[in-house]
C-alpha cells in the first residue's frame with residue numbers, strides 16, 4: 001500500500017505540507033470574505049427596486065446552519081417547523097409580529113395570535129431535551145384554529161460542535177416527523193397544553209436573544225416586521241391602525257425609517273386598557289407608567305407623552321412625530337422593513353443587546369418616527385432588576401470590551417465614518 005511505502009520522514013513532511021495547505025486555504029478564504037465585505041456597503045444601500053429579490057423564501061420547511069460571520073453567530077434553525085396555513089392574499093403587506101422565547105413561554109403565543117391582525121413568526125430556542133414538549137406545541141398548532149392560520153414556528157438550537165451539519169443533529173431525528181404523527185384534536189385542550197409546558201425545565205444558561213430576534217424575522221413571510229416581547233400585549237387593532245403608515249414605510253415614502261411605538265407597564269391589579277380613554281385614566285392614576293422608566297430611564301424614555309396622548313384622544317388619523325436619537329442607550333421598539341439591518345448576534349445576553357441595532361440604524365441613516373394612538377403594555381410595574389438579571393448583567397458587562405471592539409470594527413467598516421457625527425457617542429467605543 002502507498003502509505004506503507006512512505007518513510008517516517010516523508011510522512012512527517014507530508015503532514016507539515018498538509019497543514020500549510022490547510023492554513024493557506026483558511027487565510028485565503030477570510031481574505032476573500034473581507035474583500036466581499038468591503039463591497040457590501042453599496043449592495044445594502046437603499047434601493048426600493050431590490051426589495052423582492054431580498055425577501056427570503058419561506059414557503060418551505062427547511063433546516064439551515066447559520067455560521068459565524070461578521071454579524072451572525074453559529075447556530076441551527078428549523079424554519080417553518082409548523083407553518084401558518086393562511087394563504088389568503090391581502091391588498092396590503094401584512095406586518096409580521098416576530099416573537100421569540102424558550103418553549104415554556106409558548107402559551108403566550110395564543111393571546112398574540114388572537115390580538116394581532118396580521119401574521120406571526122415565532123422562534124423558539126431549544127435547550128437539550130426541550131424537544132419533548134414539541135409534541136404538545138404541535139398539537140396546539142394543529143388544533144387551535146387561529147394559531148394554525150396565523151403562526152409559523154421556527155426552532156433554533158446551538159449546534160453540537162461534533163456535528164458538521166445541522167441536518168444530521170440528533171434533535172432533528174426526534175422532531176422532524178412530529179407534525180405527521182399527531183393524534184386527533186379530540187384529545188386536545190389548552191389546559192393540558194399549559195400543564196405540559198410547566199414541566200419544562202429551563203437551564204440556567206444564556207439565551208441568545210439577538211439570534212432569536214433575527215430568526216423570528218428571517219422566518220417571517222412578509223416584508224414588514226415588528227419584534228415583540230412574548231409577555232407583552234399590543235393595543236387593540238394595532239396592526240390595522242398603523243397599516244396606512246406601514247404601507248408608506250414599505251413603499252419608501254418615509255425614507256429610511258422605522259416606526260416606533262410607545263411602551264408602558266401596567267399595575268398588576270388592573271385590567272388591560274382596551275381604549276385610549278381608559279388608558280388615559282390609568283395613566284393619570286399612575287397605574288400605567290412608561291416602560292422601565294424607574295428601572296432604566298435613558299433606555300426607554302420618550303418625551304412629550306401628554307402631547308401624544310392629547311393628539312391621539314382627539315384625532316382619528318394615526319400619524320407620527322420624528323424623534324431624534326440622542327443617546328446610544330436608547331432602545332425603542334418599532335416596525336421595520338425586512339431589509340433594515342438585523343440585530344448584531346455577537347452580543348452576550350443582557351449586555352444592552354437591542355442598543356446595537358438602534359445604534360446601527362442611526363449609522364445607516366434611519367430616522368425614528370413615533371406613531372400616535374398605538375401602544376404596547378408589559379404586565380406589572382418593574383422597579384429594579386431581579387437577582388438573575390443582575391448576575392447575567394455582570395456577566396455581560398465583563399465581556400463589554402471585546403464585544404465592543406468587534407462591533408466597532410464591523411460598524412466602521414460597513415458605514416461611512418463621516419456619518420458618525422450624526423450619531424451620539426457610545427461611551428468611548430464609538
Ligand SMILES: *[C@@H]1O[C@H](CO)[C@@H](O)[C@H](O)[C@H]1NC(C)=O
Nearest residue numbers: 253254255257322367368369
Ligand atoms: C426625520 O428627520 C430627519 C432628520 O432631520 C430627516 O432627515 C427625515 O427626512 C425626517 N423624516 C421624515 C419622514 O419626516
